[in-house]
Amino acid sequence: MHLGLMTPEWFEDEPGGGIGTYCRVTAAAVAALGHRVTVFAATARDGRAADAGVRPVVCDPADAFGCAQAFRDAWLDLPAADRPDVIEAADYCGVAALVAESPGAPPVTTRLHLPLELLIRRNGGGRIYRDDQRRMDLERRQVRHSAQLTSPSRWLAREAVALWDLPEPPVVIPNPVAADWLVPAPAARRDGPPRLLYFGRMEHRKGVLTLAEAVARHFAAPAELTFAGGDTRWQGRSVTDLVRDRLQDRPAGVDCRFLPAQPPAAMRAEIDRCDLVVLPSRYENFPYTCLEAMARGKPVLATAGSGFDDIVRPGRTGWLVPPDDPDALADALAACLADPERLALAGREARRDVARLVAGQVVPTLVARYRMVVKEPVG
Incomplete structure (x- = not known):
């Protein structure tokens, strides 16, 4: 054919x-x-x-x-x-x-x-x-x-x-999923605060403003939060600037990094160094961000009610919360980060599970x- x-x-x-x-x-x-x-x-x-x-x-x-x-x-x-x-x-x-x-x-x-x-x-x-x-x-x-x-x-x-x-x-x-994306999940880190990663376009639809609000207003634990992705505009303003504005009042123990869209090798390195990938989209089809994170042995905290439902197995390979709900997102972040061993176990299970989509x-x-x-x- x-x-x-x-x-x-x-x-x-x-x-x-x-x-x-x-x-x-x-x-x-x-x-x-x-x-x-x-x-x-x-x-x-x-x-x-x-x-x-x-x-x-x-x-x-x-x-x-x-x-x-x-x-x-x-x-x-x-x-x-x-x-x-x-x-x-x-x-x-x-x-x-x-x-x-x-x-x-x-x-x-x-x-x-x-x-x-x-x-x-x-x-x-x-x-x-x-x-x-x-x-x-x-x-x-x-x-x-x-x-x-x-x-x-x-x-x-x-x-x-x-x-x-x-x-x-x-x-x-x-x-x-490409077979060469599947790599063993690294051992759980014991040093420093947990690392959270959002990657994808900095876009209103992707829920990045909800994530910023959850961290700034409702999240108290120390953490490093990285946003990696190209900027877009929402209501006449840069979405990255809107996220920065909402994070100004974040707790002192939360450090934030902003990276532009990364080439594939650099993005894989960012995924590998994090402990949890956070994808708080208002809705998604069947996002490759989720598939790539899971293939590299990372658990995903995402949103229910759209395509994530077909990928993430709540409590096993990641967690799902309602979209546009900073309170629920902050609570889920705190619960995930309170148990590093649980995070590592979910990452290993995520990699095994996403192999069904090779x-x-x-x-x-x-x-x-x-x-x-x-x-x-x-x-």
């Missing part, structure tokens, strides 16, 4: 997140199964050299329709014999909408990550992009013309049914679903 991946994120040296990580892990696993993979990857950099199997799609990220046109043109530029048998495209901003509507296109399947329309609704209707409506229209068009929808989490599958009035729910197949086990299920929609028999 020849699989085409159409993704708005791929290159690690350009802004991105979980979509790019998912596509890189999935592409490698599909190729390891003996299938051909062509990646159509958005980039803002003209003249970027292409790696084997990767076609850079140069487009302006501020112009969603222009991006969709660029993806369609990149597909049309391929000789007919080299075009994929089936395409998987991210839902976000409908990059494959025009491909899916084109005569002679292969089956397009949509992988749900986080639809923009859902993001806007959950954020209270505030505008995110200059062309929000165009992006949401493209997402709907791509979904309408998709041969199949898959979702990493049960939560997002339910949300998609309600959002688009789907006749049946998307097939739930979790995001895969790419070699998850991706064959995805490939089998795609083979079902290919128009011609695939050898």
Whole structure:
């Protein structure tokens, strides 16, 4: 089978997140199964050299329709014999909408990550992009013309049914974990205060303001708290600045560090040096931050009611608290840090448990679903 991946994120040296990580892990696993993979990857950099199997799609990220046109043109530029048998495209901003509507296109399947329309609704209707409506229209068009929808989490599958009035729910197949992420959990540290780590975008949706409030107003134990991630804006201000403001009145024993987005090796080092990863998002799909932390033997304190429910086993591999609740978050932090041995045990269990999501086990299920929609028999 020849699989085409159409993704708005791929290159690690350009802004991105979980979509790019998912596509890189999935592409490698599909190729390891003996299938051909062509990646159509958005980039803002003209003249970027292409790696084997990767076609850079140069487009302006501020112009969603222009991006969709660029993806369609990149597909049309391929000789007919080299075009994929089936395409998987991210839902976000409908990059494959025009491909899916084109005569002679292969089956397009949509992988749900986080639809923009859902993001806007959950954020209270505030505008995110200059062309929000165009992006949401493209997402709907791509979904309408998709041969199949898959979702990493049960939560997002339910949300998609309600959002688009789907006749049946998307097939739930979790995001895969790269096998080389799995490392033994280090022994529990005995020196210094416990180290807490939040990593990901500094974004309102990620609950970083709730974490800052929990630490500043409701948390009394000594600790080192690190925020690592690129900044965004909320209500006209830098989210990082808002977090700093809320932490000004924190207890004297709590030290805070702020790091920009880190390259993969540096981020792995930050995960390894911490005792507990805190991911207080207001909602999530199936976040790679959680998977990467668990794979490196770290327990996760996260929020209930969305995709974390499919990953974290409360009391065994981590803990879940209600979102937007600084009191509950502070209480959970205090309880976790009061028992270092319990933290270490949960970290070891987290690593064992997340191994069920290793790419070699998850991706064959995805490939089998795609083979079902290919128009011609695939050898």
